[in-house]
Amino acid sequence: MHTRRKLLADSAKVMALLAGAGLLPQAAQAAWTQAAFEAKTVADAIKALGGGAPAESKDVTITGPDIAENGAVVPVGVATALPGVKRLAVLVEKNPSTLAAVFEVSDAVEASFNTRVKMGQSSNVLAVALMADGKVLFAQKEIKVTLGGCGG
Template sequence: MQTRREMLSRSAGVAAMLAGLGLLPAVAQAEYAAAAFEAKTMAELTKALGISTPVESKDVTITGPDIAENGAVVPLGCSTALPGVKRMLILVEKNPSMLCAAFDVTDAVEANFNTRVKMGQSSNVMAVAVMNDGKVLFAQKEVKVTLGGCGG
């Protein structure tokens, strides 16, 4: 019978072998946009991501409630049917960290994402589409929060 100590020892050996072959994710992948998630303004965010200033577009859509009863779980969605989308972002203007979600997109993926975010107060939310050609497009919607999710 195999002991727990032997099992852990073998598991560590297998993990080391996989890491040596490059089959485990690198730690740096989780931090690719750490500065972007710390940005508090649109100017800081565009600088951190290395993108141009967004331009409003009818081709990008943001979905969410007009009034969110609980700011701790606000359902938001972003989408676009435009070809050549590289990344979709969901931003909340008055949150401590403006960037709430980032989705990398390829041609094999439909640029349509839904998630839940925390909102501390009523604010404008934005869906931003970063295109392969360098254009940055956005749509905006106001969401009113009756009970804040960030300690309010």
């Protein structure tokens, strides 16, 4: 007769065997470039991410409100349909730390992301696409903030 105790003991043995064979999913680990998040300017952030001189492109899009009532939670969307995108980044020009978010992209991932950023004051917000061939493309949008979110 199977008891609950025996079932739990057998389950633990099966889990141990699966873990030993490397067949259990691992916890997701966030990887980030510290220098990029500590950058104070757009150029420094792009350089720390491995990019060169950016060029404006209509193939990269950024969405967000024209006026954000609360700078602590400003919704921003970045997207591109270009093939060969390695990373999409969101940069806020006048924030103490320019880089707000970076998304790693592969061919298996649609390069379209929505997030919320914190803005201390009205500023240009940039969507930057770092391409596999080394090109850096961007789009920008000015977002006006009525109540600052970075201590302002």
